[in-house]
Every structure is written in C-alpha cells, then in structure tokens.
Amino acid sequence: MRYYLIAGEASGDLHGSNLMKELQLADKEAEFRFFGGDLMQNVGGELVKHYREMAFMGIVNVVLNLRTIGKNLELCKKDILEFQPDVLILIDYPGFNLRIADFAKQHKLKVFYYISPKLWAWKEYRVKKIREFVDEMFTIFPFETDFYKKHSIDVHYVGNPLMDSLKSFREKALSETEFRSKNNLGEMPLVALLAGSRVQEIKRTLPLMAKIASEFPDFKFVVAGVKSVKSELYINLLKGSEVEIIYDQTYDLLNNAHTALVASGTAALETALFRVPQTVIYKVEGGWLTDFVFRNIIFKMAGVSLPNIIMDREIVKEYVQKKMTFSNVKREMEQLLYDENYRSGILNDYERLAEMMGKPGCSKRAAEKMIDLLREKTLNLPE
Numbered sequence: 001m002r003y004y005l006i007a008g009e010a011s012g013d014l015h016g017s018n019l020m021k022e023l024q025l026a027d028k029e030a031e032f033r034f035f036g037g038d039l040m041q042n043v044g045g046e047l048v049k050h051y052r053e054m055a056f057m058g059i060v061n062v063v064l065n066l067r068t069i070g071k072n073l074e075l076c077k078k079d080i081l082e083f084q085p086d087v088l089i090l091i092d093y094p095g096f097n098l099r100i101a102d103f104a105k106q107h108k109l110k111v112f113y114y115i116s117p118k119l120w121a122w123k124e125y126r127v128k129k130i131r132e133f134v135d136e137m138f139t140i141f142p143f144e145t146d147f148y149k150k151h152s153i154d155v156h157y158v159g160n161p162l163m164d165s166l167k168s169f170r171e172k173a174l175s176e177t178e179f180r181s182k183n184n185l186g187e188m189p190l191v192a193l194l195a196g197s198r199v200q201e202i203k204r205t206l207p208l209m210a211k212i213a214s215e216f217p218d219f220k221f222v223v224a225g226v227k228s229v230k231s232e233l234y235i236n237l238l239k240g241s242e243v244e245i246i247y248d249q250t251y252d253l254l255n256n257a258h259t260a261l262v263a264s265g266t267a268a269l270e271t272a273l274f275r276v277p278q279t280v281i282y283k284v285e286g287g288w289l290t291d292f293v294f295r296n297i298i299f300k301m302a303g304v305s306l307p308n309i310i311m312d313r314e315i316v317k318e319y320v321q322k323k324m325t326f327s328n329v330k331r332e333m334e335q336l337l338y339d340e341n342y343r344s345g346i347l348n349d350y351e352r353l354a355e356m357m358g359k360p361g362c363s364k365r366a367a368e369k370m371i372d373l374l375r376e377k378t379l380n381l382p383e
Helices: 010-026 038-043 059-064 066-083 094-106 124-133 142-150 161-171 176-183 199-213 231-237 250-255 266-273 287-296 306-311 326-338 340-357 362-376
Strands: 002-007 031-036 046-050 087-091 111-114 136-139 190-194 220-225 244-247 259-263 278-282 318-320
Touching: 002 010, 002 066, 002 094, 010 031, 010 038, 010 087, 010 111, 010 161, 010 362, 031 038, 031 066, 038 046, 046 066, 066 094, 087 094, 087 362, 094 111, 094 124, 111 362, 136 142, 136 362, 161 250, 161 266, 161 362, 176 250, 190 199, 190 250, 190 266, 199 220, 199 231, 199 259, 199 278, 199 326, 220 231, 220 250, 250 266, 259 266, 259 326, 266 278, 266 306, 266 340, 278 326, 306 340, 318 326, 326 340
Parallel strands: 002 031, 002 087, 031 046, 087 111, 111 136, 190 220, 190 259, 220 244, 259 278, 278 318
Antiparallel strands: none
16 A cells, blocks of 8 residues: 655654554555654655745745745646655645645545644635645544534544544653753753744743752753754854753653743653643744734633643643743743742643543554545555
8 A cells, every 4th residue: 555644844854654554554565655754754655845845934924935835836746746646645734735635636646634724723714725624533532522523524533643642652661761861951940941843932931941950059051952953053042051952852852850941742741641730831933913813813722832722720730922931931940940839730731631642552543544434435555
C-alpha cells in the first residue's frame, strides 16, 4: 500500500512517525513518501520536504514567504501525482493541508485527516472544507468528536497519540541522576523552558523566559532546544544569562522538572501529563487586531492552552498577547516555585486531566482503522 503523509511541524513529525510504525506492522508492504521530519525519516520511506522549511508563523511572516509557500504547494501536488498514493494522510497543519486536500479530491485521491485542525478554536468556517475534501477524519480529543457531530460530520475518535509517546518514553527513560550527569545540570531544582519549535515563537518567548530566570537564582532554568532550529538563535537570545540549553531531550527535562514556563501548544499538554506545574505564555505579531481576535474569539473557550480547553476551565494560568508581561509572569512563577498549596491544586487537576486523556494505543487504533477503511473500499492491500 502506498501512503503519502504531510506533517508541517515537530509535533506532526512525532505523531506521523508513530502512525507510520503502526501502519508498517499492519501492512507489510507499506510504502511511504512524505513531507515531515527526522522522526518520520527514521521510520523509512522518502522525505520530500523537511518541516523546518515550511514553518511560517503569523500573518506578516506568511505574507513575506508567500512565494516559498506557493513553491512548496506546487512541489507537493506534483509529487503526489507522480507517487499516486492509495491514500493521502494529512496531519494537522491546516493552512497547507486543506489546500492539498482540495487538490487531491479534484484528482479523485482518497484523503484521511489524522489530528484535526483546531477549527473548534477559530476559523470554524473551515469545517465546510473538511466535509467537502476529506473522506475520513480521525480525532484525538473527545470534545473534537462533539464539535464535528454538531456539524453533521462522522469522525473516528482514536484517543490521543501523546499517551503513546509518553508510554514509549517511560519504558526507557533515564534516571534523574543519569539525566543530570549527562547534561551537567548539578543538583538545583530544574525549571523547564519550552519556548516553542518555530523560530518566530522562540524569538517572542525566550527573551522573557531568560529575564524571568534571572529573578530566581535558586533554580536551574533549562531550555528544551530543538535541533531543527539553529543553535545560534538560542545562543544570541540567551546571551548574558545563566540559562542552560539542552537539545532534543524535552521529555527527559519534563520528567525531572520542578516547574515549567511554556509557549502554548502541544507542549502545555505534555507538561501537564508529566505532572509539572506550569504557566503558559504566547504572543504573535499583529498588534491590537490580533489581541482583539485572541480575546474575543479564541477566549470564548476556556483558554488557548490544551489543558484548559480539555478541562473546560482554567487549570493553568495563561498570559497571552498584552498580558504576556514580565510582572505578570514573575508573579505567577513565584507561586509555582514556592507555594506548595498552589502547586497541589494544579497537580490534582492534572490527575483528572490524565483520566480524561484515556489509555495509550492511539497510533495503533488509527492505523488499524485506516487499513480497515481502505480494505472496505476494495483497495489492493494484501491480507
């Protein structure tokens, strides 16, 4: 069976790689071609374009890179037609993937969407495109299933792939002593700084994180760096600070962290599942208009971070756009670092959140369901 997958960022690369592993187990003749990253490439198949060449964030940055985005779209369309996959599997990344879904349906290719775009947060009108261009949708949060039912779209709820990733990590995790020794981190309590996986996110969050770190000398602040971002960026932004940086060890860092300061995204949910008290910060360009959108559209939900959205109430503090100030974040960090009752309340909420997330096995369930659906359509998948 020939599978074409498209993931446009680090989390998509992770979840795409786990899905590919399970597809390989269920389909011994699986062939992969994909837009993705190192993790997907490690599974096998042909990497056409790395996600680091596609990560354009924010209105201004997208406009400035329209030509590159257009070239990536044309490359993808051409490559799909040449490969002639039995199914196109799209992983989140809606701005790009919904255009490819439209193209694929015009050419009568089957389209599966694994990990829904966050239509429930904003741009709900895109649900019409899902109905028109996507054959099967695989959701990873219960509230997404309810959202699509509201729009008369049947979906397949398969659980959350993060539970698979955490299970896999814990089976081979380093001990705290091993982790600290490997990275020369000493004995002070660790504060994890998760500044994002894209250059624009890091530029907006890391300077504030470094400034906060200088206020708490009794803690070791450590950035979870990603190798897809040039080290010079981290070095320049952290110049003059005592903040450490380690690369591609995010789960090890969270597994041993006392507290975390996190750029909103999947990282906030990962931090919660590791039971690390956190506060969430986020900012994009756009001035007063973007701030208005955040406060009057996105904030119609319980927040912008996944822990708050899933629980449908604020369980971790969020400082977004204008509220992402030094004084606000410092005040919250003081509570997170020193107030044990405050920390206990967050940890209790994390336990309820973990129960709602369900059991591991998402990638396996998704892969098996995809293959069942393809067999039902009498595609030539070997038994």
